[in-house]
Amino acid sequence: MPPKIIHFDVDEASIRLDQYLTKMMPELSRSQIKKLIRQGEVWVAGQTAKAGAPVQHGDRVSVRVPQPSPTALTPQDLPLEVLFADDDVLVVNKAAGMVVHPAHGHAGGTLVNALLARYPDLAAMTRLDPDSVWRPGVVHRLDQDTSGVMVLARTPEALHHLQRQFKQRTVEKTYLALVFGHPQAAEGIIDVPLGRDPANRQKFAPRPDGKPARTHYRVQAGFAGYSLLVVGLETGRTHQIRVHLAWLKCPVVGDTMYGRKKNPLGLRRQFLHAWKLAFRHPRTGEAVSFEAPLPPELTAVLNQLEGA
Numbered sequence: 001m002p003p004k005i006i007h008f009d010v011d012e013a014s015i016r017l018d019q020y021l022t023k024m025m026p027e028l029s030r031s032q033i034k035k036l037i038r039q040g041e042v043w044v045a046g047q048t049a050k051a052g053a054p055v056q057h058g059d060r061v062s063v064r065v066p067q068p069s070p071t072a073l074t075p076q077d078l079p080l081e082v083l084f085a086d087d088d089v090l091v092v093n094k095a096a097g098m099v100v101h102p103a104h105g106h107a108g109g110t111l112v113n114a115l116l117a118r119y120p121d122l123a124a125m126t127r128l129d130p131d132s133v134w135r136p137g138v139v140h141r142l143d144q145d146t147s148g149v150m151v152l153a154r155t156p157e158a159l160h161h162l163q164r165q166f167k168q169r170t171v172e173k174t175y176l177a178l179v180f181g182h183p184q185a186a187e188g189i190i191d192v193p194l195g196r197d198p199a200n201r202q203k204f205a206p207r208p209d210g211k212p213a214r215t216h217y218r219v220q221a222g223f224a225g226y227s228l229l230v231v232g233l234e235t236g237r238t239h240q241i242r243v244h245l246a247w248l249k250c251p252v253v254g255d256t257m258y259g260r261k262k263n264p265l266g267l268r269r270q271f272l273h274a275w276k277l278a279f280r281h282p283r284t285g286e287a288v289s290f291e292a293p294l295p296p297e298l299t300a301v302l303n304q305l306e307g308a
Contacts, residue, residue, distance in 0.1 A: 006062070125137045
């Protein structure tokens, strides 16, 4: 798989190149960024530059980020909860903290690594598409800090069938989210386009020129200072629920990127859980639905709030 090239258009006053990239690429350490610059993998206006070189408004910075090596797909015996498995699909309950597939900064310890250890035949899926070599069978993703139900394909036919369902938005995705505060309306639809945050390329933000994004929500339970929401997605934009609920002034508890930095409930993760997933089985066409129960740490938080 070829290296990935990321472009940034600088929109601030003069700043050192290494400092700018440290701000824009928080998934990389300062030493990793300096190494990329030293190896000539960073350009400013098409020319290589030194770490201390100044960049300023109007400059275009390009970074060639190497992709993980094929050894990242080594099967790993990791904890894994499988909700359903047949010859066509795998349905799992992904744990919070687990990345879905290898990527830069996450060469191992992913859901794909765990699945390959239990289902070695999944490796054959990499021959379907060279770009899928690090994500065999992956049809959709959950954020690293989000737990819950996911479906993966075991055959090329199942992959194409499921991809079509997600593209046509016929897959029903239902989440549970604990948020700060209380929405003004007990239920509603958030219809706000989303795009890259120009101030931080790792984040997304409401943007008039962004991609369409629609989120349904309904208050399931209310507590002092908090609400438990049932959330449904019409679209599947990156970080969509988190950004939309922050826009609603009810950020997800534990989401330090879009919400509050401090969490009075003591959670070490965000309270966002992919609760239910419904789709058509790719072979039979039957409507199937799967549910992943709340993990213990989230159940404990609800018990704490109910007790209070």
